[in-house]
Amino acid sequence: MSKFKKILTNPSIFYIISRYGTYIIQFINSLFIAVYLGPFYLGIWGFINLVIGYISQLNLGISYSVNVIISVNKEKEDYVNRIIGNGLSMILILSFLVFLFLMTVKLGIIQIGNKYNFENYILPVIVITLLTHINGLFSNIFRVFGKIYAIAINQSLYPVIVLFLIPFFRGEKLLWAMLFANASAFIISFILYLIQTPVKIKLLADWKMFQFIQVKGWHLFVYGASFYLIMLTTNTFISGNYEVREFGYYTFSYSLANVVLLLLNSISFLIFPKLLNRFANASNEQISSILSNVRTAYISLSHLLIHFVIMLFPVFLLFFPAYSASA
Numbered sequence: 001m002s003k004f005k006k007i008l009t010n011p012s013i014f015y016i017i018s019r020y021g022t023y024i025i026q027f028i029n030s031l032f033i034a035v036y037l038g039p040f041y042l043g044i045w046g047f048i049n050l051v052i053g054y055i056s057q058l059n060l061g062i063s064y065s066v067n068v069i070i071s072v073n074k075e076k077e078d079y080v081n082r083i084i085g086n087g088l089s090m091i092l093i094l095s096f097l098v099f100l101f102l103m104t105v106k107l108g109i110i111q112i113g114n115k116y117n118f119e120n121y122i123l124p125v126i127v128i129t130l131l132t133h134i135n136g137l138f139s140n141i142f143r144v145f146g147k148i149y150a151i152a153i154n155q156s157l158y159p160v161i162v163l164f165l166i167p168f169f170r171g172e173k174l175l176w177a178m179l180f181a182n183a184s185a186f187i188i189s190f191i192l193y194l195i196q197t198p199v200k201i202k203l204l205a206d207w208k209m210f211q212f213i214q215v216k217g218w219h220l221f222v223y224g225a226s227f228y229l230i231m232l233t234t235n236t237f238i239s240g241n242y243e244v245r246e247f248g249y250y251t252f253s254y255s256l257a258n259v260v261l262l263l264l265n266s267i268s269f270l271i272f273p274k275l276l277n278r279f280a281n282a283s284n285e286q287i288s289s290i291l292s293n294v295r296t297a298y299i300s301l302s303h304l305l306i307h308f309v310i311m312l313f314p315v316f317l318l319f320f321p322a323y324s325a326s327a
Contacts (some may be wrong), residue, residue, distance in 0.1 A: 018072075018152040018155075022155060023154040025159045026159045028163065029159055033174070033178070036139050036169070036174050037174055037248075038171065039190070039245040040244055040245050040248060041175050041246035042248035042251050043239075043246070044121075044175060045112050045175055045178070046239070046251030047099065047116040047239050047244075048118065050232065050236065050239060050250075051112070051118065051123060052129055053228070054130040055132070056129065056132045057229060058231065059136065059221065060090075060092050060094060060217055060221050061219070062087055062091055062214070063087070063137040063140045064217060064221065065087070065217030065220055066087035066137060066141065066213065066217075067140035067144060069083050070083055070144050074144060075183065077199075080171070081202070082204060082206070083209070084141060084199055085202045086204045086206050087213055088137060088201065088203060089203050090210060090213065091133050091136075091137050092134070092203070095129075095130045095133050098126075099126060099130060102122055102125065102126050102129065104126070105118070105122060106122040112204025115243075115244060116239075116244060121175075121179060124180055124182070127183040127186065128183050131161050131183075131186035131187065131190050132186070133192060135186060135189050135190055138190075140149050141197075142198065145198040145199075147196060147198055151191060154185075154189035154193070157189060158181060158182050158185035161305070162178055163183050165177045165181055221233070
């Protein structure tokens with residue numbers, strides 16, 4: 001029992017267990033959502049997530065930059081506080097620009113997703129996208145200081161809420177329920193981050209610090225966004241050139257594949273700041289050796305999971321004949 005308690009009280013192990021549990025819930029959710037939404041509303045849901053995905057990736061690397069800088073300067077409390085204060089100001093400016101953009105869509109000045117009736121769902125999308133950037137910064141700060149429990153709650157809250165909502169809604173009502181559940185989960189996580197913050201939160205505006213954070217952030221932004229934008233542009237092409245129902249078929253396949261991607265992301269999310277801390281005090285030869293070992297393990301695990309899902313996909317279609325066209 002004592003060993004079991006030690007395992008549960010270990011933040012890293014708790015995080016991994018919570019992520020695996022969350023992915024199981026997300027996988028179950030994706031199956032029931034596909035059935036209860038149907039191909040048409042699943043197509044709308046896929047387009048809404050496409051817009052949220054674009055806005056989430058257009059973060060200019062600010063959160064990543066803050067994470068990198070404070071990971072290697074963790075002992076310098078005053079410097080870390082200044083980096084976080086300026087980083088938060090930059091995120092709020094970015095969030096305000098996102099708000100203006102979405103309001104122009106709501107007012108019909110910019111036309112996006114007309115066949116998906118996207119303008120009807122703008123208000124909860126605004127809450128989700130704004131807090132995506134803000135909570136993303138807090139999440140990167142918390143993982144540097146090892147406060148994994150708040151991050152685990154942030155990442156698990158929405159799937160758990162949706163799991164309890166699914167039995168009570170169908171069609172467009174389920175779509176609205178998921179949107180409000182997502183927005184509510186972000187609000188709760190934001191409050192939790194504010195309560196448990198490991199540093200003093202104070203907005204700062206230092207132009208030189210802005211430049212320093214953004215220069216580092218730009219490279220991280222290009223590195224991180226380039227991979228996701230490949231998928232997002234593919235989704236964009238399909239959403240623009242196919243009917244809503246056909247995009248629903250694609251969303252069904254994509255949601256199943258996304259479970260694997262999220263699993264791999266949870267591993268990299270956890271080890272990234274630890275690797276940065278080791279790199280800061282290692283020689284070039286040691287860094288090269290560590291990267292080689294991590295790359296080999298990561299690629300091997302990726303291939304194993306991807307091929308496993310490809311083999312299982314025809315089995316899922318047997319249970320979901322409405323999506324047989326997605327094969």
